[in-house]
Amino acid sequence: MATVHTPSMEPATVRRAFDVERVRRDFPILEVRHGGRPIVYLDNAATTQKPRHVIETIQRYYTRENANIHRGVHYLSQVATDHYERAREQIARFLGATVGCEIVFTRGATEGINLIAQTYGRKFIGPGDEILISHMEHHSNIVPWQMLCEEKGSKLRVVPITDDGELDMDAFGRLLNARTKIVSIGHVSNALGTVNPVRAIIDAAHAAGAIAVVDGAQSAPHMPVNIHAMGCDFFVCSGHKMYGPTGIGVLYGKVEHLEKMPPYQGGGDMVLSVTFEKTTFNILPHKYEAGTPHIEGVIGLGATVDYLNDIGMDAIAEYEQNLTRHGTQLLEEIPGLRLIGTARDKAGILSFTLDGVHPHDIGQLLDEDGVAIRVGHHCAQPVMQRFGVPATARASLAFYNTKEELDTLAAGIRRVQKVFA
Amino acid sequence: MSGSRALYEQVILDHNKNPRNFKVIEDADRKIEGFNPLCGDHFTVFLKLDGTTISDIGIQGAGCAIAKSSASIMSSILKGKSVDEAKELFDRFHAMVTSAPDAPLDEAALGKLAVFSGVREYPIRIKCATLAWHALLAALQGENQQVSTE
Numbered sequence: 001m002a003t004v005h006t007p008s009m010e011p012a013t014v015r016r017a018f019d020v021e022r023v024r025r026d027f028p029i030l031e032v033r034h035g036g037r038p039i040v041y042l043d044n045a046a047t048t049q050k051p052r053h054v055i056e057t058i059q060r061y062y063t064r065e066n067a068n069i070h071r072g073v074h075y076l077s078q079v080a081t082d083h084y085e086r087a088r089e090q091i092a093r094f095l096g097a098t099v100g101c102e103i104v105f106t107r108g109a110t111e112g113i114n115l116i117a118q119t120y121g122r123k124f125i126g127p128g129d130e131i132l133i134s135h136m137e138h139h140s141n142i143v144p145w146q147m148l149c150e151e152k153g154s155k156l157r158v159v160p161i162t163d164d165g166e167l168d169m170d171a172f173g174r175l176l177n178a179r180t181k182i183v184s185i186g187h188v189s190n191a192l193g194t195v196n197p198v199r200a201i202i203d204a205a206h207a208a209g210a211i212a213v214v215d216g217a218q219s220a221p222h223m224p225v226n227i228h229a230m231g232c233d234f235f236v237c238s239g240h241k242m243y244g245p246t247g248i249g250v251l252y253g254k255v256e257h258l259e260k261m262p263p264y265q266g267g268g269d270m271v272l273s274v275t276f277e278k279t280t281f282n283i284l285p286h287k288y289e290a291g292t293p294h295i296e297g298v299i300g301l302g303a304t305v306d307y308l309n310d311i312g313m314d315a316i317a318e319y320e321q322n323l324t325r326h327g328t329q330l331l332e333e334i335p336g337l338r339l340i341g342t343a344r345d346k347a348g349i350l351s352f353t354l355d356g357v358h359p360h361d362i363g364q365l366l367d368e369d370g371v372a373i374r375v376g377h378h379c380a381q382p383v384m385q386r387f388g389v390p391a392t393a394r395a396s397l398a399f400y401n402t403k404e405e406l407d408t409l410a411a412g413i414r415r416v417q418k419v420f421a
Numbered sequence: 422m423s424g425s426r427a428l429y430e431q432v433i434l435d436h437n438k439n440p441r442n443f444k445v446i447e448d449a450d451r452k453i454e455g456f457n458p459l460c461g462d463h464f465t466v467f468l469k470l471d472g473t474t475i476s477d478i479g480i481q482g483a484g485c486a487i488a489k490s491s492a493s494i495m496s497s498i499l500k501g502k503s504v505d506e507a508k509e510l511f512d513r514f515h516a517m518v519t520s521a522p523d524a525p526l527d528e529a530a531l532g533k534l535a536v537f538s539g540v541r542e543y544p545i546r547i548k549c550a551t552l553a554w555h556a557l558l559a560a561l562q563g564e565n566q567q568v569s570t571e
Contacts, residue, residue: 366426
């Protein structure tokens with residue numbers, strides 16, 4: 001891996017300063033031009049672009065290593081199994097989890113939360129119990145809990161947010177009580193960019209006797225994550241939002257929970273032995289991975305964290321913070337632009353509205369400048385309701401974006417205003 | 422002009438800025454709301470009927486420039502039209518925005534509605550252009566439930 005980024009003259013152990021032009025060359029898609037212009041990709045909260053190393057790793061898997069895993073005695077199956085399980089170890093280390101048993105592969109963060117709700121939730125949550133989420137959650141951290149509450153006669157409670165888009169921690173303290181069994185909070189809001197104080201939330205949840213679930217879909221791609229230091233019971237994230245393949249996600253669970261929970265799905269690979277009278281489930285983490293998994297996705301995600309480690313998540317976070325500051329400043333200078341989400345601790349998400357211009361029209365006209373943003377409710381309709389808007393325009397950043405691209409965004413927004421003046 | 426700039430014809434921008442007939446008709450004979458749950462755009466169409474003739478039309482609601490100008494232009498051409506003529510206009514407009522981008526335009530038959538031909542390049546915006554029209558059609562057919570694009 002080091003050879004991808006480190007010229008042969010330099011020792012691999014020396015990490016060089018972050019160089020955005022160098023990392024941009026790792027992403028082939030950034031060379032694509034549309035209407036004669038380079039694409040300014042600012043829709044990273046929806047999905048991220050993939051580095052060449054990941055694309056080539058997946059290609060190598062299919063051209064040199066493809067076989068089913070965990071069952072073959074032949075050479076290719078051994079190679080595929082080794083690479084699959086090595087990827088699990090790499091991902092565990094990347095997220096600060098125990099290697100091996102604590103990392104379960106899912107289709108994405110959404111499936112991760114559904115798995116928790118359908119296994120832990122159905123076994124341990126009962127009538128009158130409470131599940132605490134926040135007003136800024138993505139639909140994927142609302143609906144699975146609503147479904148569980150409906151089934152179990154338990155109650156979903158919601159921590160309000162401030163006008164800046166920060167969690168109201170006083171209200172959180174009041175809502176947390178002895179009936180609270182699960183606290184499930186997004187680490188970073190996809191609609192507002194708010195970075196929530198997860199450590200304090202987890203500690204408070206534990207003190208109240210609840211377990212804590214962290215939705216890391218928007219944090220794992222942009223900042224160092226150490227699950228054990230955080231102390232949560234469950235953590236979920238999505239491969240495609242962290243520069244990896246689509247269709248693959250990670251669920252971290254504490255062993256004590258994963259041991260006690262029933263399996264999510266039944267099938268091959270999740271069992272040790274099957275007779276018509278009795279089935280013995282496999283050991284962790286295989287108990288939660290029924291059927292042939294997304295082998296290509298797992299191996300691709302392993303290559304992704306390899307790539308990210310090589311750059312360093314600290315360097316990525318620092319660069320994106322600078323970029324976010326620059327973008328915030330540019331947007332704040334535009335008259336008639338309202339930033340939605342102005343938390344003190346914020347990730348690279350710039351959600352906004354423009355006086356007199358509907359977000360869909362903003363997005364459509366920016367596309368003309370080659371600028372790709374997301375418009376709509378961002379699968380967070382309660383956030384839109386909270387701020388009294390039907391939708392927002394959202395530019396979301398990644399470490400391969402540049403200040404010049406944000407200048408293009410700001411100039412594009414000013415042109416939109418002229419068209420609608 | 423090409424691309425999105427062609428979508429936002431001057432006529433569309435004008436109707437977006439100064440929408441016509443945006444009023445409530447308190448004693449409307451028909452009243453129905455069109456709603457696009459994907460983007461939250463919603464327009465209510467109020468109709469006043471004199472026999473089978475549309476004697477007045479009012480629009481209320483909010484949405485993107487395409488949805489709003491389409492509602493406005495629709496309202497501006499319907500006054501004095503019969504219910505059957507209005508239904509025929511719906512069919513003509515709907516057929517046009519859902520046709521292939523390079524299909525010939527019958528500009529004489531479409532009149533002002535031809536400014537929305539740019540929508541054909543952007544299938545995701547067809548629902549914006551037709552939102553108020555769907556509400557109108559439901560009102561003409563005597564329905565009284567909200568209509569949804571989904």
